[in-house]
Amino acid sequence: QDGNKSAFQCEPGELYVMNVMVSGVEYWFPVYEMFKQAAQQMGCETAYTGTPEYDVNKQIATFEQVLARQPAGIMVHPMNSDPFIAPIDRAVEQGVAVVTFAADSPNSKRSAYITSNNDREGAAAADAIADAMGGKGEYAVLENPGQDNHDRRVSAFIARMEEKYPDMKLVARAASNQDPTKAYNAVLTMHQAHPDLGAVFMPEANSALGAAQAAIETKADIKVMTADVNAKILDMIKAGEVFGSINPNQGIQGYMGFISLFLAAHPDLIDPMNDYKRSGTNPMMVPYIDNGYAVVTAENADDFYWEAYLKRRGTKGIEE
């Protein structure tokens, strides 16, 4: 062994894989970007895998196929928590390290979980809206029932409003299911029933597109607050058409995810004072790492464009 070589270096061919569902969408790209960066800095190889569909069964199939390639570790976004228990446990038993990100499978044997805090995000969105409205007025929410992190953001948003801003009144809720057209129609209708509607919150950016357009066309002053960003939302934020967005810090998610994964794959690097030897578990066990979030407003929106970011970094995103 080379005495100069850092412990934080991979063997040749040591592979780390990121696995997601709906793999074609933008959200994952900044995560993978930093996952990759950390890997390169440590001489490791990476792969981006997943299924283009929104289907847990298909995602599990890809997860198991990744496993057939015997990678050193997998960073997975489990679409649903419990369905992943068995696959993750099987991976760990085979000696493949697993960490989860952005969604967890708490009952599995994964080593670590990196995420932004959906509850804090929802609350932060509520604070931003309530501040802008002087703590008084009517608001509505658009939901995507069934998707856990979205549901959490919405619940936290409403809870924060009820708790801290008694004069903010929830007047309507509808399901937009990430569909801009449904969001557009819903906001138009809500505006009919509640002409004084002052704000609407939705937990993802696709709906925001439609909601903001409806707000513009009704010519009413409806503040559209959302979470996550894309180029269009950023443009609208800059133009004042969307009030703001809460964006999780995806880069840190990817970077910390890789570090955790590497550590889990090289447990000999650490030796914590606990019972890991007795219980035979991986010493690299972190229940929860918060990667933080940012409130995106007209002032800072420019820093969140993916294309510009890619250009600045000179990489090709998930395609390498």
Next chain:
Amino acid sequence: MTSAKALKTETKSETNKPEATAVQNGVHNRMLGIFKAREAGLVAIILIICIAMSFASPYFLTWQNFRAMLLSFSIEGIVVVGMTILLIVGGIDLSVGSVVCLAMVIGGKLFLMGLDPWSASLIAVLACGFIGYLMGQCVTRIGLHFFIVSLAFMVIARGLSLLITKGTPQSLFSLPPSFKFIGQGDIAGMPFVIILFFGIVVFFDLLLRHSTLFRKVYYTGSNEKAALFSGIKTKRIKIVCSTLCGLLSGVAGVVYMARFGAATPQFGIGMELSVIAAAVIGGASLNGGAGTIFGAVLGAALLSLVTSSLILLDVPVYWQDIIRGLILLVAVSADHLLNKRKRSTSTKS
């Protein structure tokens, strides 16, 4: 999908026929007015819901609300027109949602690459028409079923959208106002989208009712072999309908692009089902040979009315789907039974 037809006929054969009143469904009657039995039934159902709603919600009977409801289905309505024509010829198109999305994406991408938005849109619409044309070719040349061909193209078109956008929504913030007008502008208080939609509806409704070309669409859909034996080039007719459906999806995509000023690769997922539902509620037959544009538009209006009403009434989110499904079921049943009654009294059935 033979069953509906068989059932329909079965019910018919059970009773018998006084011959005199046969004029009902004929050519003559078609000329008499725009309201045929089926459409009148739908209008009735819609009116009932409207009246109930106007009691339930004070906001319902406002121009603003009607404008909002019209806006909410008028772009999808353009797709419904194309789908209805395709259903009449005996086809079906599951790819419309993906194709609408593809139109947005192609138009958006070309615009971002520096083309003027009008040419970009034209190319996008033509590309969608070409997809429809390809589907028609697969169906008529190879002899596959529209269902499976359009399913394949649904996946392909979605993949193309992803490929072109690399998965990220394209911001078309810089579209010129003259172009955005298509999707967002008003003419004398009436949104241009609605005017465009009604224009398309009236145009195709008249064509379907009165033009020779579109009569052949009915013939082909009703019995392809009979049409063929009458010298009608049924393959060509099917290709025309499928191309038209693609073109109209493309137009809808471009209008969406102008409305939202964006092109998102996830747009339109699941649209095919609501579009088909609208056409079928409006009287289009999944076996081909029957249907009208006007009916289909009423079907779309009904679906949209129900969705808006549920929101206006503050029905809890978890109940909305259940109620929507039940109303869909009740509407088609009522309509079907109403028409059966009418048939059994007026024609023989």
Next chain:
Amino acid sequence: MTSAKALKTETKSETNKPEATAVQNGVHNRMLGIFKAREAGLVAIILIICIAMSFASPYFLTWQNFRAMLLSFSIEGIVVVGMTILLIVGGIDLSVGSVVCLAMVIGGKLFLMGLDPWSASLIAVLACGFIGYLMGQCVTRIGLHFFIVSLAFMVIARGLSLLITKGTPQSLFSLPPSFKFIGQGDIAGMPFVIILFFGIVVFFDLLLRHSTLFRKVYYTGSNEKAALFSGIKTKRIKIVCSTLCGLLSGVAGVVYMARFGAATPQFGIGMELSVIAAAVIGGASLNGGAGTIFGAVLGAALLSLVTSSLILLDVPVYWQDIIRGLILLVAVSADHLLNKRKRSTSTKS
């Protein structure tokens, strides 16, 4: 009456009407062995892909990979069996995805409320069967089309799942191991799910080929009027098929529940399309009257194989959909052309 259906049958033979069913190819071929024209073609396509893949990827020819591929379609495969039967009788069921989900959710909820998981599952399966029964009733009593009825039930069942779970996934971590065994257990290294799936396939394949009851399914789907004129209670047959499809979806839901130890209200969205695609690739006719379970399973295997291969080959996501769609198109076309050659010898054009 006579003609509507009569004329339809004519058109039928012109559109893609796969020929190879037990009844059609008749006794002769059946005796020769399990591989019939259509199925042999599919097996060939699958083998070709497998051979190509084993060169292209070193991971392909591993037991782990095959296990993953088998697992990935065996539960959905149970739904394919039900769908195929319904397609043969001339129906179609768009609600399967929602119903599978509903089975999970009902079973899970009852278990969380304290019922033992076996009774909970039984109730869930029966509830799904009841939904199928209701759909059959709507179709046969009111005379609606399966397409539109199942569309309505798709929305309703999804709404029920949302309502029962209040939108949040239910964790069923506490399911007893004896129950989890259904979904996660192995028997001699072979996952129980796969064994169960093959059991169901063989059972229904034999029934469809040899039992008198299921022979009537072919009669009804082939020409409902003629079936009525042969003394077959076609309405009852249709209800049986639709109930069976519901029951099998329920079984799949319960197995998913055992496999995942969870009940998520968004499960199974879009499943109907891949299930129908599998059945159609495998030779089921959308016009009814044709199809085999074995063929449908091969169709499901092909779809799953293609998806897995694309992932194994690290094809960029953007390309995956496009390639998947193209392969679907090529597979049905090749299969269709192969069979057309064979068929032109036997059927009037």
Next chain:
Amino acid sequence: MQPILEVHDIHKSFGAVHALRGVNLSLMPGEVHALMGENGAGKSTLMNILSGVFPPDQGRIHFKGRDIVLPDPAKAQAHGIGLVHQEIALCPDISVAENILMAATNARTSFLMNDREVRARAEKVLADLIPIPVDEKVGDLPIASQQIVEIAKALTLDCDVLIFDEPTAALTDTEAEALFRIIADLKSRNIGIIYISHRMAEIFAISDRITVFRDGAFVDTLMTAQTNPDEIATKMVGREILNQFPAKNPDLTAQTSCLLSVRNLSDGGVLRDVSFDLRKGEVLGLGGLIGAGRSETAHAICGLGRKTNGDITMHGKPFEVGDYSDSIRNGLVYLSEDRKGSGVFLDLSIAANITALDLRHVSANGFVRHKAETTRAEELGRLLSLRCENVSQPVSSLSGGNQQKVAIAKMLSVHPEIIIFDEPTRGVDVGAKSEIYTILRNLAADGVGVLVISSEMPELIGLCDRILVLHEGKIAGQVENDLMTEEEIMKLASGIACQSTSQNIGQSMNATTGGMAS
């Protein structure tokens, strides 16, 4: 005079089946040229080739002095060749008028429809034939009316050659007469006509020449005036047909025991108080014009249609059926007049078709015994001289007449006690017809009740011991023995004479008029 159409050495194969092996035919303008041959001889195949439905494998079509190719029906029509197809092909969702004018609409260059003109022209064409309400949807018409629409459709074409492929198979003589008048008119306008039929009387009434095919090969062309039905039949079948009809049952008397008795049957529609008895050993005929309610009567008896009133007894016991499956279980079966719509499963195998009526005969413990099924199908196929490769081929690959034989085999396969045959020999050739008549006669002799509905008068007269005639849903009377003549039946059928020859059948025993609403 030059022939307007000549075909030379046409070959056509469907896979292993060599349907046409080098046939020739020539047609003069203003000639009615009859084409005859057994079922499956290749007549329809040739006509399909002449109308562009499919291309020949080999051979020439010489039309108006030059060779032509016909890639599709449009092209054939453009040349002026029209065809009335053997199998009805109409658009069920479309009105009669539009169906009739479909080809004309297609040929029109104008952008807009002229609905008024379409109606007017359709009415005009139908006026010469049989008036049918032109606004009715075709799908709502009975099969016979559809046949008329099919004919009317061809009459709107501007043709020099018009082909009729069994146009009268579903028609009664009245309608057929109307058609013959039209054919005479076409003839006078120098239009060449090819006429295919299995009704010998018709052929000799209207044709100028007769060409016979056998097994896809040309046999002979004869002048009609210089030949006779027996010679034609011999040329067709390859052997002499001595007695077309088997001997009748001489032992029947009014006292013969009664198998089925129907009293005061009404269906709330066309049928009113139909009463009759079917005696043991008897072949009973049911005649009448189209729409007289013959099929309706059969439907009402066996549970396929509505019955609002009436008592039916079988072997003296009340015969109560909820639906047709009960009727089958009780031994009464019905052969549908609409072969394609409700008689056979076109896409299923011959074997599966033949056993469809009651699978119990070829099954054990709920499972089909495929060997028994094949054997059964092959047996019946032989009995009816069915022309097929094997019994696992789909029925759609058979010729029209052979499909009809499958439909009949389906009835015979269940060993019924009573069979109602609705147009049993529709499209069946003379040879097979006489075999079928013999089979029916033998069935009757074995104690099976046989009720035959037929639009072909000679068939009724030759086959039946007794004929009931329906007029507008009522029994107009019955004919027997010497009174069995076409004139007598026509008188009753058209309602001119009522009850003149009947003996108030059953009135004496008919005290009760039970209210058996279905």
